[in-house]
Amino acid sequence: MFIEKLRNYIAxxxxxxxSDMLENDTQLLALNIVDSASIFDxxxxxxxxxxxIVSMMEINPTNFSSINEVNALVCRLQEQAV
Amino acid sequence: MTEFNSILSTFEVTCKRxxxxxxxxxxxxxxxxxxxxxxxxxxxxxxxxxQLQGKRILIYLDKGIDYVKSxxxxxxxxxxxxxVDASQPLERIxxxxxxxxxxxxxxxxxxxxxxxxxxxxRFLINQSACYFMKEDNKLVYLNNNxxxxxxxxxxxxxxxxxxxxTSGSTGVPKGVKVSHQNxxxxxxxxxxxxxxxxxxxxxxxxxxxxxxxxxxIFAAGQVGAATWIITSQQQQNVxxxxxxxxxxSVTTWYSVPSVLSMMVATNALDMQVTKTLRHVLFAGEVYPxxxxxxxxxxxxxxxxxxxxxxxxxxxxCLYHKVTNDDLKKNYPVPIGKPLNGIxxxxxxxxxxxxxxxxxxxxxxxxxxxxxxxNNQLHKNKGHATGDLVRFENGxxxxxxxxxxxxxxxxxxxxxxxxxxxxxxxxxxxxxxVLCITSDFQQKLxxxxxxxxxxxxxxxxxxxxxxxxxxxxxxxxSVKCLLQLPKNANGKIDFKVLRGLA
Numbered sequence: 372m373f374i375e376k377l378r379n380y381i382a383x384x385x386x387x388x389x390s391d392m393l394e395n396d397t398q399l400l401a402l403n404i405v406d407s408a409s410i411f412d413x414x415x416x417x418x419x420x421x422x423x424i425v426s427m428m429e430i431n432p433t434n435f436s437s438i439n440e441v442n443a444l445v446c447r448l449q450e451q452a453v
Numbered sequence: 454m455t456e457f458n459s460i461l462s463t464f465e466v467t468c469k470r471x472x473x474x475x476x477x478x479x480x481x482x483x484x485x486x487x488x489x490x491x492x493x494x495x496x497x498x499x500x501x502x503x504q505l506q507g508k509r510i511l512i513y514l515d516k517g518i519d520y521v522k523s524x525x526x527x528x529x530x531x532x533x534x535x536x537v538d539a540s541q542p543l544e545r546i547x548x549x550x551x552x553x554x555x556x557x558x559x560x561x562x563x564x565x566x567x568x569x570x571x572x573x574x575r576f577l578i579n580q581s582a583c584y585f586m587k588e589d590n591k592l593v594y595l596n597n598n599x600x601x602x603x604x605x606x607x608x609x610x611x612x613x614x615x616x617x618x619t620s621g622s623t624g625v626p627k628g629v630k631v632s633h634q635n636x637x638x639x640x641x642x643x644x645x646x647x648x649x650x651x652x653x654x655x656x657x658x659x660x661x662x663x664x665x666x667x668x669x670i671f672a673a674g675q676v677g678a679a680t681w682i683i684t685s686q687q688q689q690n691v692x693x694x695x696x697x698x699x700x701x702s703v704t705t706w707y708s709v710p711s712v713l714s715m716m717v718a719t720n721a722l723d724m725q726v727t728k729t730l731r732h733v734l735f736a737g738e739v740y741p742x743x744x745x746x747x748x749x750x751x752x753x754x755x756x757x758x759x760x761x762x763x764x765x766x767x768x769x770c771l772y773h774k775v776t777n778d779d780l781k782k783n784y785p786v787p788i789g790k791p792l793n794g795i796x797x798x799x800x801x802x803x804x805x806x807x808x809x810x811x812x813x814x815x816x817x818x819x820x821x822x823x824x825x826x827n828n829q830l831h832k833n834k835g836h837a838t839g840d841l842v843r844f845e846n847g848x849x850x851x852x853x854x855x856x857x858x859x860x861x862x863x864x865x866x867x868x869x870x871x872x873x874x875x876x877x878x879x880x881x882x883x884x885x886v887l888c889i890t891s892d893f894q895q896k897l898x899x900x901x902x903x904x905x906x907x908x909x910x911x912x913x914x915x916x917x918x919x920x921x922x923x924x925x926x927x928x929x930s931v932k933c934l935l936q937l938p939k940n941a942n943g944k945i946d947f948k949v950l951r952g953l954a
Binding site for chain 1: 686689690691692693695711714715718719720721862894910911912913915916919924925927928929930931932
């Protein structure tokens with residue numbers, strides 16, 4: 372599941388592997404887990420894992436505010452591609 | 454004696470010369486100079502009648518057109534405006550209110566409900582009718598009859614126009630006074646140096662609590678240019694930023710480097726987007742040279758690219774126009790030369806020393822904190838910046854800091870303020886916060902010693918700080934230690950800590 376991989380990736384890259392309190396609705400930007408520069412790392416990760424290319428128009432704080440939101444974005448883009 | 458041309462008096466002239474011109478854009482709204490002046494007149498009359506001349510007015514609103522109306526209304530009353538960034542946590546806003554001790558708070562009904570316990574009169578901005586809410590909760594509605602007889606207040610050079618709150622090393626936000634002379638000096642320089650006219654369109658990316666915003670509003674107000682106010686929701690939204698440059702045909706962009714880099718990273722900032730830009734100005738932190746080269750590729754050869762330098766206490770005091778030669782070097786571009794009439798001095802016999810600034814740009818002083826050395830300097834229009842610089846071939850270059858203040862994405866951060874915040878977190882016995890700089894990024898790391906029975910989790914630390922301090926002060930990583938390393942004098946050994954990061 373992409374959402375699991377995403378959670379692991381965020382825990383490993385930004386939380387020294389501590390995943391115990393990281394929920395799918397944890398606020399990634401508000402808690403400075405992900406910042407405006409690391410959004411681009413997430414975009415690369417999404418492309419690598421799912422082949423989905425996130426366009427500039429989709430890169431905004433709402434779409435990256437939580438694991439759920441990122442997952443929803445990827446699902447939406449995958450559906451659009453079909 | 455020639456009359457002092459304050460930013461307020463030039464704004465009044467602009468309103469007469471260009472009544473129909475658009476002064477402000479924000480989201481789907483726009484406002485002409487005539488309409489802006491009407492609101493400013495009405496509100497400042499009301500403030501004047503409330504005897505607020507010479508008093509302090511705190512503005513607690515979201516970024517938008519009403520914010521700018523409020524700023525001008527304060528100045529037109531002869532009051533000092535104290536801008537608050539409403540996107541910051543409530544705890545910090547309350548801390549600024551406590552420090553600022555304003556005589557009035559301008560806010561809206563939504564935000565007002567968050568500060569119910571504050572015993573200060575309010576001016577509530579409301580779509581249908583604005584009104585005062587007095588300390589005893591009595592409501593006084595604004596008289597809609599325009600009483601435009603009273604002229605705007607005539608600002609004097611020493612009047613304090615604004616107090617800008619920045620990070621304080623002891624955990625208390627530090628208020629920097631900005632005089633009318635400071636603003637007028639800077640705006641005159643900027644308008645001439647950039648040859649700004651009523652045809653220009655300026656971006657306003659920075660929060661109004663940040664000194665960069667004084668250029669965006671007051672330079673436009675001086676010449677009749679338009680300002681596009683970027684809301685706090687739009688600030689990090691690259692698509693909206695890039696679309697806005699096109700939509701409003703922005704001619705002058707001013708922001709911190711990280712915002713420009715973010716736009717460049719999308720590959721969407723191309724010549725088609727940037728063709729209307731005459732000036733791209735950046736300030737607030739070092740622009741990494743590699744990233745600056747990438748930016749240069751996105752803008753026309755004729756567009757000037759400038760590095761503006763200065764802490765809040767001096768606003769812009771040095772500037773540099775980036776040349777193609779600068780971009781060939783492997784180190785950051787210089788902070789340049791002082792503005793006309795400003796003296797820059799290196800406080801050392803060695804090639805590298807602290808930069809001291811003297812001149813009309815220097816703050817009259819801090820509002821709420823004591824800083825022995827600078828208090829003395831401020832009396833003589835001098836300010837010790839705390840920045841270590843070198844002087845080479847006629848230009849100043851930034852090297853590093855004398856203390857542990859850091860800049861992240863242009864935000865000034867005293868590590869001591871984060872220390873102070875975390876030291877009261879339940880379960881925390883001791884804490885030290887460091888900023889670790891690598892080639893690509895800066896990271897705030899909090900080293901924490903937990904009390905015996907306590908467990909400290911990274912996310913709980915982030916949660917705790919995010920409720921009290923602005924997001925840019927939330928540590929990126931948290932390391933738990935059994936004890937903080939100490940040197941022979943019993944002080945925290947930061948060298949050892951750095952090695953642990």
